[in-house]
Amino acid sequence: MSDVTIIGAGLAGSEAAWQAAEAGLSVRLFEMRPTRETPAHRTENFAELVCSNSLGGTALETASGLLKEELRRMGSVILRCAEETSVPAGGALGVGREEFPRAVTETVSAHPNIEVVREEATAIPDCPVVIASGPLTSDALHRHVEKLSGENLYFYDAASPIIHRDSLDGSVAFMASRWGKGEASYINCPMDRETYYAFVEELRSAELSPIKDFEEDLYFEGCLPVETIARRGIDTLRFGPMRPVGLPDPRTGKEAFAVVQLRQDDTEGRLFNIVGFQTRLKWPEQRRVFRMIPGLENAEFARMGVMHRNTYVPANRMLDRTMKVRDGITEAPLYVAGQLTGVEGYVESTAMGLVAGVNVARRVKGEPAFVLPKETMTGALAEYITTKEGTLQPINSNWGLVPTVPKKENGRRVPKQERRMRQAEEALRVLDGFLPGEVGTAARSGSLSGV
Known part of the structure; x- marks a missing residue:
């Protein structure tokens, strides 16, 4: 029997499986395609991009660029595959629409600690689990998660800017x-x-x-x-x-x-x-x-405002900052990752996959939880979706989540680009101080430290 089960091999599920496997755990990764198709996907590859082939800006002055740099320093397999299959896209990280998911599939499947199971997971196994089934979660699994949350999964046809x-x-x-x-x-x-x-x-x-x-x-x-x-x-x-x-x-x-x-x-x-x-x-x-x-x-x-089907759990009432379902809802080591957590965007989903994957591994190994500081973009996203009061609506990485810097300094107005760069530098400084050992290899070695 495997140490951890991951349900869904999208961006978040692939990342979570990789992080847990790199920590030395045996992982069963369920992906229902091609046994059962979805209306959105076209191939059986992991991490298939169903919309844009851009993962957003790369410059540190952009919130998405900061999030990518944080993932890079934490050993993200998704980011590594994206950079290896990148295509010219100006200031954005564009990837080959076919090459990128193929690279993720080959890389993750080849990991000696990962067993890929090509079938639908219709129930939640009685073992440490990460649910990363995405906004098009199959009906059978949907009902299990809905019962667990005690309320309907959230369906929003619209959201304001x-x-x-x-x-x-x-x-x-x-x-x-x-x-x-x-x-x-x-x-x-x-x-x-x-x-x-x-x-x-x-x-x-x-x-x-x-x-x-x-x-x-x-x-x-x-x-x-x-x-x-x-x-x-x-x-x-x-x-x-x-x-x-x-x-x-x-x-x-x-x-x-x-x-x-x-x-x-x-x-x-x-x-x-x-x-x-x-x-x-x-x-x-x-x-x-x-x-x-x-x-x-x-x-x-x-x-931006959106109008589409969007399925996600009430993370602000259901999850803690490690992406674990809170005690009292279930005592089982059950985690949620990706868009189901209430984040929006490819890189954001990947980030929550990394957080869930590292934490389920640390839980199995009896190690302290991995809670990123909220001064980092990854930590701020986790903080926002799990503590937001009232109704939670999906959100991207953005500069309003991390600490601001003064707009004026020594009598001069600080340009916006400079302010954003300072925010990014501070976030990375905090991250570097938080991650032990050699920055960029901590996640891969399974030696991440929590609080």
Whole structure:
């Protein structure tokens, strides 16, 4: 019998299996393809990319670039295979769509401690397990995880964009709560009549992202895309999510014609989501149209709005920062990895796979848990998804998760690129101090230290 079972050989599952195997454990890696296909996949290879072949930016000034560097220093097999199969992609890490999953499959399958099982896992085995079955988890396994969580797995047809607060124009946007009740906890962007109607016209005609054939084109009335609301009538939005009543503009003392509200999304108040602006617009269209909103002309997006089927567990109530299902829900050593944890993106899923794989190995070996500092991008992601209050929505790596640096220093304004580089350097400094021994080989040797 193997020491650890991994269910799903996507990016996260492959990474988790590799980390556990490198720590000296025997691993059974279940992958149901080609025995059972999914509507999204086209091959039987591990870590098949079903959307873009880009793993995001490589520069340290990008959040994705920092996350990749952290994974590189922690011995990620996914990142290694990606770099070995990279293709020209400007400042991004593009990979050969066929070569990359083939490389992952060959590398992981060849590990002497990994046994690949090509069949569907329909139940959770009674042994240390990492579930990394992804957003298209099969029905049988879905029911087991759903029962374990005590509630339905989360299905979100829509999510609103998240904005970096420091990119907003404070001379226009103002803090207030409707009717002055409670703390002034919302950022409000007022519109006059002309601006509102111009905005609605662009919103109604903007280009939509196609819904793939494996996703249901079904909207719930309580979660309609903002462009769908706009198409129901030119004034529908200002009597709905953009209703200005009870929100006087402090510059005039009068209510605006319409108001866009942003609500805090993180504990530090650096990220804000646009209330009621769940959307299916293509990402370039989101940037173009939503930057028409007064105060958001230079908005930086931590996460774009999305409209698709997305399945994930309530990690903020179900998981701890090691990706283990919390005691009280189950006493078994059960971990969750990848997109199921509530992260969005290829590299983010890989990162949670690494965290789960290292921790299940340490659990089996009786070693302390591996909890990355929240000053690192990987640690910050784990912190966010497992402690977020209220409703958890999937999130990418972004600069609002890690500690900020001053925007002004010695009387000068610190350029954004320099601030991002400082954030990255600090995260890597913390990571280097946290990982024992030779940086970059700690994960491969199984000698990672926890807290």
